[in-house]
Amino acid sequence: YTYEYPRHWVEYVGGEKAIEIRQVRSIPAGRTILLKNFNVLRYNDETKKQDSFPVAVYVNLDTGDDMKVFNTKLQTVVREQLTAEGHPLPSEVTIAYNFETNSIDFKVISAKKSGFTFNEADVYSNENFKAIAWLDNDDCFKKIFKFSDSKMSIDDLRGMLPSTFTVEGSAGLLTRLSIGGIWSRENIVIKSSISEFAEESILCLSNYMYSPPKHYSITNFVSKFNIRLVEPSSMKDVVLPKDGKDGLIIEMILIAY
Numbered sequence: 001y002t003y004e005y006p007r008h009w010v011e012y013v014g015g016e017k018a019i020e021i022r023q024v025r026s027i028p029a030g031r032t033i034l035l036k037n038f039n040v041l042r043y044n045d046e047t048k049k050q051d052s053f054p055v056a057v058y059v060n061l062d063t064g065d066d067m068k069v070f071n072t073k074l075q076t077v078v079r080e081q082l083t084a085e086g087h088p089l090p091s092e093v094t095i096a097y098n099f100e101t102n103s104i105d106f107k108v109i110s111a112k113k114s115g116f117t118f119n120e121a122d123v124y125s126n127e128n129f130k131a132i133a134w135l136d137n138d139d140c141f142k143k144i145f146k147f148s149d150s151k152m153s154i155d156d157l158r159g160m161l162p163s164t165f166t167v168e169g170s171a172g173l174l175t176r177l178s179i180g181g182i183w184s185r186e187n188i189v190i191k192s193s194i195s196e197f198a199e200e201s202i203l204c205l206s207n208y209m210y211s212p213p214k215h216y217s218i219t220n221f222v223s224k225f226n227i228r229l230v231e232p233s234s235m236k237d238v239v240l241p242k243d244g245k246d247g248l249i250i251e252m253i254l255i256a257y
Contacts, residue, residue, distance in 0.1 A: 003250060004224040012256045013220055019194070020213035020253040026206040026229075027247035028185040030063040033070070034126040037119040037141070041173060042088050043112040050113065053088065055081050057095065057104075057129075066185040067097040088114060099233040103166075103180035104133075115173030117148035131243040132182050133164070140165060148172050183238050183246075189230040194218075203227065206248075213253065 009017070036056040044051050059073045078095050082088060092110040097103070108114045118124070124141035125133075140161050147157040147169075154169055161167065166178040192203040194216050204214060229238035229248075240246045 001227050001229070001248070002224050003227070005222070005254065009254050009256060010221060010223045015257050017218045017220065018215060018255045018257075019218060020215050020255065021194075021204055021210065022213045022251040022253070023209045024188075024190050024204055024206045024227075025247065025249040025251070026188045027249070028061070028064055028066065028183075029241075029245035029247070030061060030065075031128040031132070031245070032058070032060045032126065033129050033132065034058050035124060035129050037121040037124050039117050039119065040082065040088055040093055040108065040114065041117055042086065042092075042110065042114045044086055045112075051084075051086050052117075053082055053084060055095070061185075067099070067182075070185075071096050097182070097184070098178070099184055099186075099231075101178065101180060102182055102184060102231055102234055102236055103164075103178045104182060106174070106177040108175050113173070115169055115175045116177060117173060118145040120145050120149065127243070131241040131245070133179050134181055134239070134242055135162070144174070144177070147174070181239070183240060184231055184233060186232055188238055189232050189235075191228040191230055193226045201228075205232070 034057065038055060040053045040055055041050040042053070055078060057074060058077055059070050061070060074095060078093070079090065082093065088108070088110065092108060092114060094105065094107040096105060098105045106116055108116060118141055124138040125135070130136070143157065143160045146152060147154070149172070154167060157167055164180040166176070166180065167174055168176040187208070188206040190203040190206060191201045194203055204210065229240070230236070231238055240248065
């Protein structure tokens, strides 16, 4: 991300220039996140067949909620859906946000032949899900359905999916699906060209008020500065969801003296 200084301030040459950073605010937008039309399959010893349990991710996040809130709400949602007779145990199915990898992970770990499959459908996710996962459409889930419904190998499926997707499984069953590149909605470490001589170029932590403000001298004719957003948990770069609903506000003072 790039911030351009006002032209009249850039062109000022009568003395010294500096900026003072009061705070950088990151504001996660309220979002309802939906992913549907997939199932958990679990082998039934009595019928010698696999029972299918439909599941959906449906979580409403308020403005400012982070993905810890997402996990808490999602755990309740998933458990409420897996209530039919013979359903997988809580220890067998995990659907949760992973802060170490910045991904939503779907895992099945079971002694029985179990896994995830996707149904044939036109719609799998809502616009909010596509925005946070940087997806243009639901084609990736349609490709996963083809894996579930055919003899496609897991390597063939991997070659068809975006680089942010990680899959494991065989014989039409996924035992793991990981969708990466998703912001944790936590406060963000801000790195910047302003502070390139400081330790690791760290400018500040978002949503923290600095008093007195952080002071940086600026060379004449410098017209802009760049900032990088970094996850505090994983230290991976953050790219805010592409729909622009989430806010990043820089509160600073431009000084010429």
